[in-house]
Amino acid sequence: MKLSYKPNLKGKVVVITGGAGVLCSMFAKAIAMCQAKVAVLDLNEDKAKEIAMDIVNMGYQAIGVKCNVLEKESIEEAHQVILKKYGKCDILINGAGGNNPKATTDDEFFNKEKFGQNGNKSFFDLDPVSFNFVFGLNFTGTLLPTQIFAQDMIEKEGSNIINISSMNAFKPLTKIPAYSAAKAAISNFTQWLAVYFAKSGIRVNAMAPGFFSTEQNKNLLWNSDGTPTPRTHKILNNTPMGRFGEAEELIGTLFWLIDNDASSFVTGVVVPIDGGFSAYSGV
Ligand SMILES: NC(=O)c1ccc[n+]([C@@H]2O[C@H](COP(=O)([O-])OP(=O)(O)OC[C@H]3O[C@@H](n4cnc5c(N)ncnc54)[C@H](O)[C@@H]3O)[C@@H](O)[C@H]2O)c1
DSSP states (O other): OOOSOOOOOTTOEEEEETTTSHHHHHHHHHHHTTTOEEEEEESOHHHHHHHHHHHHHTTSEEEEEEOOTTOHHHHHHHHHHHHHHTOSOSEEEEOOOOOOGGGOOSOSSOOTTTTTOTTOOOGGGOOHHHHHHHHHHHTHHHHHHHHHHHHHHTTOTTOEEEEEOOGGGTSOOTTOHHHHHHHHHHHHHHHHHHHHTTTTTOEEEEEEEOOOOOTTTHHHHBOTTSOBOHHHHHHHHTSTTOSOOOGGGGHHHHHHHHOHHHHTTOOSOEEEESTTGGGOOOO
């Protein structure tokens, strides 16, 4: 991976939840290349350990730790492992999150003809368990790790938290009401935390990625034969730059926000990295 610049993170302990995922495994590698000690936390323990091993093989420091961000006990266990190996957390990246087809409507608009037909999932058919699962994964999955790791950061020079919001936080996207609501909550919570910790030395900011084609959203963006779905056409027509982002294009913003030398007076912001999507009215 080629980095345009490297903040000095020597000795910093950086905890990344969802660290085995597409975006956060890349963050883990980039941050490790800046001499930080990286803890890759994920529900998928094998994958977390595999990412950590990749980083170690590159000559940098990382450990992979099993962690379910929805269970306080599991996060506390991961915390103990990190304390023993690296010490207190300096930077927390709350990356675990995602959507689920069970919390997704089939249609963009209420469709009277299809309503009630077998197999059609309208707003009225969304079951609360699935809705709450997606909401919880994205919101509670940020709340609980913050409650545990922010205790390490109080009055620790340069400590900060990065949450991952989304375009959905500015304006909800069709079909995915639970994910949209959760990401709006993440933006709001980022501001709340920023104020709450402002006198304790912890900065709290969020990144709002636009459209990146990853494992999480591949079924919405690509047909099984690899051709683009109508949703992909819509996204690209509404992204002034006319393309999906490359995951590596998130790293500059990430580095700016976590680097206390670059952003020591920045807290409570949600930065869109979106090729202009959130700025465009469509006209
Ligand atoms: N990909 C995009 O276009 C995009 C856009 C906006 C926001 N985001 C957000 O960025 C973050 C990362 O997205 P991604 O595309 O890399 O997703 P991804 O699905 O590749 O990675 C998510 C990771 O979270 C892990 N995870 C799931 N449930 C967990 C739990 N309970 N505890 C711990 N780990 C758990 C998964 O195992 C996976 O490794 C998410 O918060 C996502 O909502 C992604």
